[in-house]
């Protein structure tokens with residue numbers, strides 16, 4: 001049985017993560033998990049997972065507007081939590097921006113292709129600075145307000161962005177895993193359930 005406790009995601013989009021309201025929803029979700037545990041048959045396992053963490057967003061940085069103001073014409077491929085380019089001029093421009101408040105860490109190429117093999121053509125990739133999301137607007141203001149105070153869709157190494165994994169039940173050996181990769185959860189659940197998932 002799969003149960004999706006969806007309210008925390010909605011609340012964190014509205015008001016951001018780590019707020020009093022978000023923490024209240026965490027506590028309510030915890031109560032609901034307690035209700036589930038009370039009625040869970042004794043031979044069932046419980047797996048607690050999340051598909052992402054959350055980031056507070058203070059503003060949107062429209063990189064194409066900023067690039068145009070600097071007369072930089074190389075192509076930027078913009079997702080909310082990542083910008084990549086296959087253009088040497090654009091890569092150089094991004095390196096100058098990094099650390100100035102909108103563009104954050106450059107993702108090393110080996111790390112990029114490890115988590116996003118489809119982006120292997122990129123010559124440079126950057127995350128946004130903390131509490132910033134990239135926007136794809138090509139005209140208007142360089143910085144725009146965000147309608148949501150929190151969001152997801154970021155590179156997985158961000159410190160605020162870690163998620164959770166808990167597995168409990170008969171046959172599960174107690175122990176602490178430390179930090180694990182989300183991509184390993186599929187295999188962990190397969191092992192717990194004694195099944196093999198079909199893979200593309």
Ligand SMILES: [Zn+2]
Pocket residue numbers: 009010013152
């Ligand atoms: Zn969401």
